[in-house]
Amino acid sequence: MARNIFVTGATSGIGLCIAETYAKHGDNVLISGRRAELLGEVQARLSKEYGVRVETLVLDVRSREDVESKVPAAIEAFGGVDVLVNNAGLAQGLDPFQDSAVDDAVTMIDTNVKGLLYVTKAVLPFMIDKNEGHIVNMGSTAGIYAYPGGAVYCATKAAVKTLSDGIRMDTIATDIKVTTIQPGIVETPFSEVRFHGDAERAKSVYAGIDAIQPEDVADVVLYVTNQPKRLQISDVTIMANQQAAGFMVHKK
Numbered sequence: 362m363a364r365n366i367f368v369t370g371a372t373s374g375i376g377l378c379i380a381e382t383y384a385k386h387g388d389n390v391l392i393s394g395r396r397a398e399l400l401g402e403v404q405a406r407l408s409k410e411y412g413v414r415v416e417t418l419v420l421d422v423r424s425r426e427d428v429e430s431k432v433p434a435a436i437e438a439f440g441g442v443d444v445l446v447n448n449a450g451l452a453q454g455l456d457p458f459q460d461s462a463v464d465d466a467v468t469m470i471d472t473n474v475k476g477l478l479y480v481t482k483a484v485l486p487f488m489i490d491k492n493e494g495h496i497v498n499m500g501s502t503a504g505i506y507a508y509p510g511g512a513v514y515c516a517t518k519a520a521v522k523t524l525s526d527g528i529r530m531d532t533i534a535t536d537i538k539v540t541t542i543q544p545g546i547v548e549t550p551f552s553e554v555r556f557h558g559d560a561e562r563a564k565s566v567y568a569g570i571d572a573i574q575p576e577d578v579a580d581v582v583l584y585v586t587n588q589p590k591r592l593q594i595s596d597v598t599i600m601a602n603q604q605a606a607g608f609m610v611h612k613k
């Protein structure tokens with residue numbers, strides 16, 4: 362039976378690919394992000410290509426007010442939610458902590474930690490009512506291994522992993538599952554966002570690496586949410602063959 366999947370940050374990169382992977386699998390998707398025009402384009406393409414229901418929600422996860430007012434209404438209209446993929450997130454800057462911009466740090470914490478928290482709080486009551494559901498949180502190898510210039514980004518991803526573990530404990534009496542996905546370097550617009558639009562510098566991150574692609578991550582997300590009720594996959598860490606830890610890569 363088709364499930365209802367809510368993906369945040371579905372206008373680009375990994376989230377877009379996750380939404381498409383579920384649509385291809387025959388599930389309905391509620392896609393969100395800040396860029397309304399992109400959401401409309403993705404909605405038109407996925408519904409046409411896969412014949413599933415695709416709904417959109419223009420949302421800045423940093424706005425607690427917006428999340429609290431818009432998310433429950435969108436889920437009601439969607440007819441409930443089986444899987445929440447908390448994917449919206451970003452890095453800003455790669456300067457040493459002492460030289461980094463406080464504004465960048467605040468943006469990362471507001472998006473990656475507080476945004477994920479607001480969305481999860483808005484969605485969980487629907488899952489608790491049904492006594493089931495699956496929350497998939499997008500962590501990162503950056504949450505396991507800090508790297509130079511990544512102190513705050515890495516801390517936000519460590520927080521994602523810890524939030525997931527705590528929520529799994531607090532919902533243990535329900536059939537809700539919680540999974541953290543921790544990818545290494547994935548080739549997406551992520552680095553262009555990190556370097557504030559510097560495309561050349563962004564390209565250099567992936568040069569010489571057969572980097573993992575958004576489809577690789579999306580396949581894992583689909584896999585963890587396609588397991589029998591008895592089985593909960595708590596964490597998955599994936600990285601390129603040429604990566605061994607956080608930013609530790611062997612370039613060819």
Ligand code: NDP
Pocket residue numbers: 369370371372373374375376377393394395396420421422423448449450451452472476499500501502543544545546547548549550551552554
């Ligand atoms: P992209 O930049 O391609 O996608 C980021 C997505 O997040 C976009 O859809 C963007 O949508 C959304 N987003 C950003 N800020 C907000 C906000 N305030 N409110 C709502 N949506 C927001 O990067 P990726 O696909 O690579 O990143 C997706 C996730 O994967 C992030 O959480 C990232 O930290 C994580 N990750 C990425 C890795 C990589 O190497 N690429 C590796 C490990 C984890 P919009 O701009 O329309 O709002």
Ligand code: 8X3
Pocket residue numbers: 500501502503511544545546547607608
């Ligand atoms: C994104 C992967 O290694 O650029 O989380 O931090 S990395």
